[in-house]
Amino acid sequence: MTDERRSCVDCGAKGCDGRDGRRPDFCLTDNLPGGLLEESLGHYRDGEDGEILRVAATVEHDGYLRWCRVQETMEFARRMGYRRIGIATCVGLLSESRTLARILRANGFEVFGVGCKTGMVCKTDVGIDPVCCEVGRNICNPVLQAEVLNHEGTELNVVVGLCVGHDALFYRHSAAPVTTLVAKDRVLANNPAGALYTAGSYYSRLENADMERPLPKQRVG
Ligand code: SF4
Numbered sequence: 001m002t003d004e005r006r007s008c009v010d011c012g013a014k015g016c017d018g019r020d021g022r023r024p025d026f027c028l029t030d031n032l033p034g035g036l037l038e039e040s041l042g043h044y045r046d047g048e049d050g051e052i053l054r055v056a057a058t059v060e061h062d063g064y065l066r067w068c069r070v071q072e073t074m075e076f077a078r079r080m081g082y083r084r085i086g087i088a089t090c091v092g093l094l095s096e097s098r099t100l101a102r103i104l105r106a107n108g109f110e111v112f113g114v115g116c117k118t119g120m121v122c123k124t125d126v127g128i129d130p131v132c133c134e135v136g137r138n139i140c141n142p143v144l145q146a147e148v149l150n151h152e153g154t155e156l157n158v159v160v161g162l163c164v165g166h167d168a169l170f171y172r173h174s175a176a177p178v179t180t181l182v183a184k185d186r187v188l189a190n191n192p193a194g195a196l197y198t199a200g201s202y203y204s205r206l207e208n209a210d211m212e213r214p215l216p217k218q219r220v221g
Pocket residue numbers: 007008011012013014015016017022023024026027028029
């Protein structure tokens with residue numbers, strides 16, 4: 001490890017997950033920059049941030065180990081009083097988004113979805129290297145997706161499989177709160193955590209500086 005400052009990702013104690021747990025000397029709870037904790041709590045006093053925090057806690061509690069994420073999303077929306085749901089979808093997951101829309105509509109929600117390729121702008125028109133057209137001619141347009149849903153007045157937006165980076169732009173430009181239902185991973189069946197679960201075996205190459213090197217010939221299991 002470098003001399004980089006240690007933080008929660010270097011902690012094996014997790015003592016903050018209770019009242020009197022054991023904590024390392026670098027524990028962030030004990031070393032927070034002045035005023036940050038109080039400032040964060042100020043957001044929850046009133047307004048939508050506080051309501052989201054409190055409602056999310058009830059969904060976590062009531063559905064703990066019982067509800068799948070689709071169900072949790074609907075419960076959250078229902079308890080927040082959101083009726084108009086936006087879906088920002090990758091066109092590669094339109095079928096899954098259609099299923100989601102059907103489930104949401106069957107549960108009384110109004111749904112408006114917008115696909116990433118809407119507008120049909122060529123990648124080269126916005127300065128993207130022409131070589132990127134090898135995996136598709138048109139840009140994903142997450143800012144447009146957000147603006148369309150803002151225009152529609154959606155109250156909660158759900159991300160279904162937006163690309164890395166495109167999702168970041170969508171989160172930045174969405175007026176409504178955003179929750180992610182599907183994190184795209186084209187290799188791991190949209191389960192990016194799979195690479196973390198197998199980082200000690202199949203995906204150990206992720207910790208190598210050269211991630212493009214061929215897979216090991218030797219079997220790891
Ligand atoms: S807050 Fe402290 S105890 Fe909790 S994960 Fe971070 S370093 Fe560990």
